[in-house]
Amino acid sequence: MKLKDIERTANVAWSPKSHYPIHLAAGTAAQQLDASFSTNAALEIYSLNVTDPGPDMQLVSSVPSDHRFHKIIWGSVGSEPGSGTIIGGCDGGLIQIYNASKLLKNEDALMGRQEKHSGPVHSLDFNGFQQNLFASGAANSEIFIWDLNNIATPMSPGAKCQPLEDVLSVLWNKQVQHILATTFSSKCVIWDLRKNEPIIKLTDTVSRVHWKVVAWHPEVATQLCLASGRVQRVLNCVMYLPPRALKANQVL
Structure with missing residues (x-):
């Protein structure tokens, strides 16, 4: 209705x-x-x-x-x-x-x-734990972390993902404040901002779908959902503490 x-x-x-x-x-x-x-x-x-x-x-x-x-x-x-x-x-x-x-x-x-970005800014998200922080994603694999108290000097979470693509979606983890998911057309990259590096890259080499959106489970820190125009995948990520890696198993 x-x-x-x-x-x-x-x-x-x-x-x-x-x-x-x-x-x-x-x-x-x-x-x-x-x-x-x-x-x-x-x-x-x-x-x-x-x-x-x-x-x-x-x-x-x-x-x-x-x-x-x-x-x-x-x-x-x-x-x-x-x-x-x-x-x-x-x-x-x-x-x-x-x-x-x-x-x-x-x-x-x-x-x-x-x-600061060199192309269209497709994605933004506020950090749920520190609302003065927000992430942005744009063309050429550019990802920045901004502080509203000092917007002149954003930080990058690490080296740009190759090959260069538009960042279509960025989303902070709902339970772990330093974990950020970023979606590209060909992959989803999860970053540990304490290390300033990616800790896992999720790809679908079989169907070669073009991903568009990522969503974290609101209560389970290790689960996320990826969606394209045609396909949806629910993924389960296992984090080790301290997080040395994330492993992903496709469950749907």
């Missing part, structure tokens, strides 16, 4: 669970066109209230953007409790950082811009 809808060609992110009322950030999607063939771009905030009559969500604020978005995330760290920070990944290696509280007040909310 449909409760609400938004007619936008956009990438979206829900507000953090500590934020109330519930809001949805929608950034105009990169490399796509809507029915009007508009070339404009914006970051919009909508309010969700399922008790309101009608299918439309209320538009709370809208700020224009010179760039369209490949990915939007909304974290809980911000200058005001509960408001948080919204980050968008764009073309040209650009990352834009917004103050969510100022966005909701229709004030100038752009806190910073960084162009």
Whole structure:
């Protein structure tokens, strides 16, 4: 049953669970066109209230953007409790950082811009344990770890994976704060950020599917799911402590 809808060609992110009322950030999607063939771009905030009559969500604020978005995330760290920070990944290696509280007040909310990446920023994710940290993935196997307290100097988790590919998805482990999964078209690479090196590479050499998304199990630190446009695989990873390696066994 449909409760609400938004007619936008956009990438979206829900507000953090500590934020109330519930809001949805929608950034105009990169490399796509809507029915009007508009070339404009914006970051919009909508309010969700399922008790309101009608299918439309209320538009709370809208700020224009010179760039369209490949990915939007909304974290809980911000200058005001509960408001948080919204980050968008764009073309040209650009990352834009917004103050969510100022966005909701229709004030100038752009806190910073960084162009450390050399190509489109397809993936972003906040660390669930340290919300000032977030990871980004872009073209040419580029992966950066950022600190909102010092966004000028991101770190790389290790040498670039070869051959060079777009990083399509990055996701922090839900139970172990220094484990990061990154998805490329041909493989999934899991990094131990205490060692700054990859500890396992998962590939499917039989079906040669093109992976797109990775998801960690919310409670079991050693399980993850990989998905493509056609195929889904659930993988079980066995970690040794201290983690010298990860082993993966395909179970589905």
